[in-house]
Amino acid sequence: MRATRQGDAVCAALTETDAFTSAQELHALLRSRGAGVGLTTVYRHLQVLVDRGEVDMIRRDDGETVYRRCATEAHHHHLVCRLCGRTVEIAGPEIEAWTAAIADAEGFVDVEHTVEIYGTCAGCAAASAAS
Structure with missing residues (x-):
């Protein structure tokens, strides 16, 4: 384009x-x-x-x-606030190792994955507690 x-x-x-x-x-x-x-x-x-x-x-x-x-083109995951949407990019070497082990144990190859973790950021948690 x-x-x-x-x-x-x-x-x-x-x-x-x-x-x-x-x-x-x-x-x-x-x-x-x-x-x-x-x-x-x-x-x-x-x-x-x-x-x-x-x-x-x-x-x-x-x-x-x-x-x-995103700030990086490297494979990464996201921690996302449910309330404001603030997002933090996170590396997940443990997730990568777990994914590879599970795929290998089940005989899968060419595996891709995404992991998004949702929660409430500190700013939104503090604002909720104050109100």
């Missing part, structure tokens, strides 16, 4: 947050800034970024697909 003003706007908006963001949220943000970007265009650009490995995509507990530009 060639570089476009809309694609640049999608990339820039994703870079501004450390939380996973839905296409609809991203579209609303861009529209509030006066960007003439359609929702279908947002989805199309997000899919290209996912295909290129520039953006991670996960499915939240409610089934909605959300996107995030």
Whole structure:
């Protein structure tokens, strides 16, 4: 896909947050800034970024697909706050070893996996306790 003003706007908006963001949220943000970007265009650009490995995509507990530009291209996992969406990239050597051992024991090869851990970040926990 060639570089476009809309694609640049999608990339820039994703870079501004450390939380996973839905296409609809991203579209609303861009529209509030006066960007003439359609929702279908947002989805199309997000899919290209996912295909290129520039953006991670996960499915939240409610089934909605959300996107995030990660700091590393290396394999990693995410710790995600259920309340504010703040996300921390985590390495998981124990997860990698466990996955390899289970796959080997069952005779599986070419194994891929994703692990997302959901909880409440310290800021949201403190705000909940204060209210």
